[in-house]
Amino acid sequence: RDLDIANPARTRAIMHTYGLQVKKSLGQNFLTDQNVLHNIVATADIGANDNVIEIGPGIGALTEYLARAAHHVLAFEIDERLLPILDETLADYDNVTVVNQDILKADLAAMISEHLDNERPLKLVANLPYYITTPILMNLLAGDVAFENIVVMMQKEVADRLAAEPGTKAYGALTIAVQYRMAAEMAMVVPRTVFVPAPNVDSAIVKLTALPPRTHVPFDEAAFFKVVKAGFAHRRKNLWNNLQSLFGKQPDTKTAIQQALEIAAIDPKIRAERLTVDEFITLTDACHQADL
Numbered sequence: 120r121d122l123d124i125a126n127p128a129r130t131r132a133i134m135h136t137y138g139l140q141v142k143k144s145l146g147q148n149f150l151t152d153q154n155v156l157h158n159i160v161a162t163a164d165i166g167a168n169d170n171v172i173e174i175g176p177g178i179g180a181l182t183e184y185l186a187r188a189a190h191h192v193l194a195f196e197i198d199e200r201l202l203p204i205l206d207e208t209l210a211d212y213d214n215v216t217v218v219n220q221d222i223l224k225a226d227l228a229a230m231i232s233e234h235l236d237n238e239r240p241l242k243l244v245a246n247l248p249y250y251i252t253t254p255i256l257m258n259l260l261a262g263d264v265a266f267e268n269i270v271v272m273m274q275k276e277v278a279d280r281l282a283a284e285p286g287t288k289a290y291g292a293l294t295i296a297v298q299y300r301m302a303a304e305m306a307m308v309v310p311r312t313v314f315v316p317a318p319n320v321d322s323a324i325v326k327l328t329a330l331p332p333r334t335h336v337p338f339d340e341a342a343f344f345k346v347v348k349a350g351f352a353h354r355r356k357n358l359w360n361n362l363q364s365l366f367g368k369q370p371d372t373k374t375a376i377q378q379a380l381e382i383a384a385i386d387p388k389i390r391a392e393r394l395t396v397d398e399f400i401t402l403t404d405a406c407h408q409a410d411l
């Protein structure tokens with residue numbers, strides 16, 4: 120596989136041939152390690168029957184590995200300079216569609232029904248542009264497209280937050296937003312040296328797997344996320360104080376908060392980082408019951 124796009128010499132040669140200067144502002148760090156690519160494809164469990172969405176194909180390093188394993192790959196690339204390059208680097212694969220679109224603005228559902236057949240399992244795989252890791256994840260989770268799994272490379276510090284357990288420093292509103300819908304596991308830590316150019320941080324691959332539908336759901340999802348956000352607003356304050364910042368400090372409100380915590384059987388003095396997703400759901404419903 121010496122001709123893989125993903126090796127440092129070939130990557131530099133492609134960049135040289137096309138006079139491509141990477142744009143740091145677009146998070147362009149190209150993968151050059153076949154072992155890491157192999158691991159990504161294995162973690163996502165890509166098979167010949169799968170359709171795959173890729174975000175940010177770059178010069179095609181990961182796309183090529185996906186194309187070899189999958190039925191079809193639909194890739195979204197914001198940088199139009201990369202399209203003629205991808206045309207050539209991926210010329211051997213007839214199962215790749217690259218569209219020149221910003222993933223944060225794309226109508227994913229419409230693009231999928233236009234380019235992919237709906238019968239097959241759908242997965243999402245990406246070496247993400249790190250400057251927009253969180254908004255991309257939030258859109259994917261809140262969106263109307265159901266992925267069987269999502270395998271994404273991101274900065275290690277964010278990966279730690281996604282896969283965090285209650286009671287740890289990394290556990291926060293982002294953890295809960297993700298783990299409310301998907302099971303998150305850290306698949307592999309990746310050193311910065313396998314990218315050209317090398318980013319300033321280490322990276323990690325996270326696997327998110329769709330959970331079976333929850334049996335315990337909040338009365339209102341927006342209210343749930345509001346309570347979660349407020350719970351972590353001041354990390355050093357306890358739940359009692361953070362809930363007062365959300366609902367108010369009037370005597371009636373304080374009584375209602377106290378009542379809600381009693382209904383939920385949650386100690387007012389603990390911090391939000393101790394609460395599981397289920398406890399946040401219970402707390403949200405208890406706040407509603409206490410007329411907050």
Ligand code: SAM
Binds near residue numbers: 146195223
């Ligand atoms: N997949 C390639 C690889 O692994 O070598 C490149 C990954 S690089 C970290 C991120 C890619 O995302 C770049 O190609 C960049 O141009 C692209 N990108 C940045 N912002 C984007 C956006 N909003 N929508 C789609 N692609 C974007």
